[in-house]
Amino acid sequence: MTIAIIAHDGKKPEMVQFLNENKELLHSKNIKLVSTGTTGEKAKRAGFDVSPYLSGPLGGDAQIASDVAENKIDIVIFFRDPLAKHPHEPDIFMLMRLCDVYNVPLATNPATAELLLKGI
Ligand SMILES: O=C(CO)COP(=O)(O)O
Numbered sequence: 001m002t003i004a005i006i007a008h009d010g011k012k013p014e015m016v017q018f019l020n021e022n023k024e025l026l027h028s029k030n031i032k033l034v035s036t037g038t039t040g041e042k043a044k045r046a047g048f049d050v051s052p053y054l055s056g057p058l059g060g061d062a063q064i065a066s067d068v069a070e071n072k073i074d075i076v077i078f079f080r081d082p083l084a085k086h087p088h089e090p091d092i093f094m095l096m097r098l099c100d101v102y103n104v105p106l107a108t109n110p111a112t113a114e115l116l117l118k119g120i
Contacts (some may be wrong), residue, residue, distance in 0.1 A: 001074045001120065002032045005041045006056065006095075008081035010083065015039060015079050018110050022117055023047075034073070036060030045085045061091040063120045068098045075120075076106045089093050 007015035019026060026033065030075055033050040035043060037060050039113075041053025053063040068074060069074045098107040107113035107114065 001030060002034060002067075002072060003075045003077060004067070004073050005033055005035045005039055005043060005050070005077050006061065006064065007014060007042075007079040008056075008084060008086065009038075009079035010081035010084055011041060012042050014072055014110055015077075016042055018077075018079075018113060019043055019046055019048055022114075023065070025117055025120070031120075034064065034067070038066065055085070056091070057088045060103070061088060061095045065095040065098045068095065068104050071102065073104060075116055076104060077116070078108055079110065079113075080108050 005015060008034045033043065033048060035050050035052050037052050037055035040050045043050045054060040064073065064076070068076065078095070080092065096106060105116050
């Protein structure tokens, strides 16, 4: 199972906390993590094995969206910062749209992500 993890800057601490709280599960069950660039670096520093794509504003969201369209991702965990502006907003919407097009579970906050992981 492949899980994409993405967090905007204001949500990166929450992402690291979420990963740590679910460490046991995320290190087991054949789970592969992919991420946008900076999120991936933070996750790596926290001890997770992650394959990072480009940073979000430089095309990382678009790369993950492409993987979603190609059926390479099973779950997207995307902690968006609703209080910040993002220059790559079209890419963010594209990623969320493609999750809906391809019926890929998408969690945009820790509470939903927690429920999703419980369903694995
Ligand atoms: O911008 C992002 C998602 O839209 C996240 O990108 P980074 O993980 O590279 O910061």
